[in-house]
Amino acid sequence: MSVPIRAAAHTATVASVPVDTRHWIGGARVASGGWFADHSPVDGSLLAEVARGGALEAEAAVAAAGAAFPGWAATSRDERAAVLHRVADGVERRLAELANVETWDNGALLRSHLRGVMPRVVHNFRFFADRLTELAHADFDTREHTNHVSWDPAGPCVLITPWNAPLMLATWKVAPALAAGNTVILKPAEWSPLTASLLADIAAEAGLPPGVLNVVQGYGEEIGAALVAHPGVRRISFTGSVPTARRIAAAASTNLVPTSFELGGKSPLLVFADADLDLAVDLAVEQYDNAGQVCLAGTRLLVESSVAAEFTDRFVARASTLRQGDPRDAATDVGPSIHPDHVARVDGFVRRAIADGAEAVLGGGPNTDLGGLYYRPTLLTGLRPGAEALTEEIFGPVLTLQTFDSEDEAVDLANSTRFGLAAVVATGDRRRADRVTGRLVAGTVWVNCFFVRDLRAPFGGSRQSGIGREGGDWSFDFYCDLKNTVTAPKGWRTHG
Numbered sequence: 001m002s003v004p005i006r007a008a009a010h011t012a013t014v015a016s017v018p019v020d021t022r023h024w025i026g027g028a029r030v031a032s033g034g035w036f037a038d039h040s041p042v043d044g045s046l047l048a049e050v051a052r053g054g055a056l057e058a059e060a061a062v063a064a065a066g067a068a069f070p071g072w073a074a075t076s077r078d079e080r081a082a083v084l085h086r087v088a089d090g091v092e093r094r095l096a097e098l099a100n101v102e103t104w105d106n107g108a109l110l111r112s113h114l115r116g117v118m119p120r121v122v123h124n125f126r127f128f129a130d131r132l133t134e135l136a137h138a139d140f141d142t143r144e145h146t147n148h149v150s151w152d153p154a155g156p157c158v159l160i161t162p163w164n165a166p167l168m169l170a171t172w173k174v175a176p177a178l179a180a181g182n183t184v185i186l187k188p189a190e191w192s193p194l195t196a197s198l199l200a201d202i203a204a205e206a207g208l209p210p211g212v213l214n215v216v217q218g219y220g221e222e223i224g225a226a227l228v229a230h231p232g233v234r235r236i237s238f239t240g241s242v243p244t245a246r247r248i249a250a251a252a253s254t255n256l257v258p259t260s261f262e263l264g265g266k267s268p269l270l271v272f273a274d275a276d277l278d279l280a281v282d283l284a285v286e287q288y289d290n291a292g293q294v295c296l297a298g299t300r301l302l303v304e305s306s307v308a309a310e311f312t313d314r315f316v317a318r319a320s321t322l323r324q325g326d327p328r329d330a331a332t333d334v335g336p337s338i339h340p341d342h343v344a345r346v347d348g349f350v351r352r353a354i355a356d357g358a359e360a361v362l363g364g365g366p367n368t369d370l371g372g373l374y375y376r377p378t379l380l381t382g383l384r385p386g387a388e389a390l391t392e393e394i395f396g397p398v399l400t401l402q403t404f405d406s407e408d409e410a411v412d413l414a415n416s417t418r419f420g421l422a423a424v425v426a427t428g429d430r431r432r433a434d435r436v437t438g439r440l441v442a443g444t445v446w447v448n449c450f451f452v453r454d455l456r457a458p459f460g461g462s463r464q465s466g467i468g469r470e471g472g473d474w475s476f477d478f479y480c481d482l483k484n485t486v487t488a489p490k491g492w493r494t495h496g
């Protein structure tokens with residue numbers, strides 16, 4: 001299969017930054033014809049026409065990644081680490097451009113992109129570059145035979161990522177996959193495709209050889225499905241929703257390709273009566289960050305009955321001060337949701353909850369002053385047990401509140417979900433914290449804090465929130481073929 005036809009230059013200018021919207025395959029900008037429209041959540045404007053890949057591009061990208069693999073896998077750890085640090089340098093140099101383009105493309109706050117998200121992109125590359133050079137080979141003896149355990153590169157990896165934190169979540173996978181000596185085909189989400197294309201430019205400038213990082217664009221059901229079904233792929237890492245994970249798992253099972261899934265959540269935020277209520281309220285209000293489009297968000301507020309009224313009053317008062325508006329404005333706290341279809345989905349949950357007897361004590365619909373994409377931070381109370389809004393991931397600025405009377409009831413409510421991504425516990429009692437965290441089903445539990453991340457830690461979800469863990473050496477375990485070489489003490493005919 002030949003590389004797709006080279007389309008003439010196709011560039012969009014976003015926030016004064018030129019972005020090539022063709023695929024990046026084998027070190028060349030290519031496209032085979034179709035395009036899709038990428039609109040901004042900031043104001044609904046058309047940002048770009050982006051290449052719409054399909055089977056042809058999937059084939060070409062896997063071929064390019066396969067051809068580049070032996071050369072990249074043969075580089076030393078130090079060489080790979082040096083290239084990854086140069087990529088980090090490039091991201092640092094273009095940090096403001098990346099932040100601005102990302103804000104136009106996915107609507108998340110510019111100040112968050114500048115202060116937290118893009119620095120984390122830099123850290124993703126630096127962390128895995130350094131970790132690679134520290135990765136220890138395990139050696140041990142068995143009856144005088146030596147066991148030598150090594151992390152061998154696995155081959156081309158398909159990385160499929162969502163729109164809510166596009167470049168941060170993409171590089172969380174790209175960096176360890178490349179560090180491990182693999183080649184990569186990155187497929188960003190079609191609602192936020194632009195910064196992945198800039199990453200391709202930065203990686204090329206940093207000296208990453210052609211074919212080592214390929215970025216393809218298009219719809220999940222088209223090029224995404226073609227990639228995950230391809231027999232030339234050795235790893236699939238996916239962050240996204242549970243229904244998509246099921247489709248990917250089915251495709252991956254045909255070729256028995258190892259998968260890593262970071263999926264949705266319906267995380268609890270438990271507030272015990274002994275908690276510092278100011279802190280608990282702050283933690284709860286934080287769950288509206290990124291307009292609630294955060295997989296880890298503790299969207300189910302579970303509050304001990306004796307403080308529920310006071311907590312609710314304080315929460316509503318505090319959340320009412322949040323400023324909703326243009327995400328480029330440094331004074332804005334809550335920006336737009338990603339897409340009109342997504343707003344309709346979020347609103348559908350709220351409308352059905354209210355029709356079913358719930359009350360929106362805060363928000364409850366789009367902010368019509370700002371246009372249809374800005375959904376008001378919402379708190380639902382009075383939901384009946386098992387209600388849809390308590391069980392389904394809404395992925396918008398919508399929190400629910402339930403009360404409990406005992407620690408056992410709190411834990412039962414917290415675990416009464418098919419998800420298990422994260423949990424937040426607010427309590428002033430250290431022993432209670434130990435008891436409760438030990439019983440929660442979650443990949444990450446935060447006690448009296450939220451979203452404190454250390455890349456050495458395992459990250460992922462239990463139950464339907466994921467399969468496997470990434471982060472630290474767990475990333476290398478996933479992206480590598482672990483090999484044990486057993487060598488006998490005898491049999492040598494030469495030395496050296």
Ligand SMILES: NC(=O)C1=CN([C@@H]2O[C@H](COP(=O)(O)OP(=O)(O)OC[C@H]3O[C@@H](n4cnc5c(N)ncnc54)[C@H](O)[C@@H]3O)[C@@H](O)[C@H]2O)C=CC1
Pocket residue numbers: 160161162163164165169187188189190218219220221223224225226228239240241242244245247248262263264265294295296393395421461465466
């Ligand atoms: N656990 C975690 O670390 C995180 C999980 N998420 C989850 O992601 C979801 C939101 O992201 P969405 O983009 O709406 O998810 P999604 O599952 O609709 O799409 C994610 C990606 O999968 C691709 N895709 C869709 N169908 C495909 C197919 N058949 N084959 C291959 N690829 C396909 C899409 O094009 C996109 O790039 C939420 O459920 C959220 O909780 C988001 C961020 C972090």
Ligand SMILES: O=C(O)/C=C/C=C(\O)C(=O)O
Pocket residue numbers: 164165172290293294295296453459
């Ligand atoms: O810190 C991580 O690796 C993942 C974080 C996830 C988000 O930021 C998100 O879903 O918004």
